[in-house]
Amino acid sequence: MKLVLLGAPGAGKGTQAKKLIEKFGIPQISTGDLLRAAVAEGTELGKEAKSYMDKGELVPDSVVLGMMEERLSQDDCKNGYILDGFPRNTAQAEELDKMLDSLGMPLDAALSVEVPTEDLMKRLTGRRTCRECGQMYNIYFQPPAEEGKCDKCGGELFQRDDDKEETITKRLEVYQEQTAPLIDYYREKGILKTVTGTGDIDEIFQNVLQTLDAG
Numbered sequence: 001m002k003l004v005l006l007g008a009p010g011a012g013k014g015t016q017a018k019k020l021i022e023k024f025g026i027p028q029i030s031t032g033d034l035l036r037a038a039v040a041e042g043t044e045l046g047k048e049a050k051s052y053m054d055k056g057e058l059v060p061d062s063v064v065l066g067m068m069e070e071r072l073s074q075d076d077c078k079n080g081y082i083l084d085g086f087p088r089n090t091a092q093a094e095e096l097d098k099m100l101d102s103l104g105m106p107l108d109a110a111l112s113v114e115v116p117t118e119d120l121m122k123r124l125t126g127r128r129t130c131r132e133c134g135q136m137y138n139i140y141f142q143p144p145a146e147e148g149k150c151d152k153c154g155g156e157l158f159q160r161d162d163d164k165e166e167t168i169t170k171r172l173e174v175y176q177e178q179t180a181p182l183i184d185y186y187r188e189k190g191i192l193k194t195v196t197g198t199g200d201i202d203e204i205f206q207n208v209l210q211t212l213d214a215g
């Protein structure tokens, strides 16, 4: 399965990607995760990226494309991959197509996870992530048994810097302006699939599998 996940910040792409990895054993490649790792390590790339991320803006294409090219050429992508949070604009989508053609592993599908805008704000402001294992929670919809602590591993839960209210508004704007046009981009290529991203996480996942004919 070679898949791009599309959807606004907070649509649940990451959550569905994690379930797809468990089921199919293929890597999830999240540019957001790769960038946050670079920020945490304090690399030059991380320092450059952080200034954009903190404002809710997109990191320059040159930075992200270099990172993706390196990641997609690794051996574990040969049997498939799930791209989460990439591409984010038409220029990235066009470069991705070229990259995948030259690697001989073009996309099977672009899956758009659709959630009404009014739900996204609560999902994003409520989002918490485990520092140790990456498990995600939402203090409104899916709280941990004990506040601030991961149910799975006991790790500390934290709120991403860019999940603060002022940054979220900007991220949603950037999504509408730059990323939402990719829905048409993939529709025109004939590989767009859509799924509703509201409701129970496992039900959404069943719909994802059905939509992808991968049940």
Ligand code: AMP
Binding pocket: 009, 031, 032, 033, 035, 052, 053, 054, 056, 057, 058, 059, 060, 061, 064, 084, 085, 086, 087, 088, 092, 162, 171
């Ligand atoms: P995400 O975790 O996907 O919501 O990404 C968090 C932040 O990382 C975004 O708001 C951007 O600043 C940056 N980012 C992630 N993916 C990309 C990308 N493909 N292109 C540019 N910036 C990105």
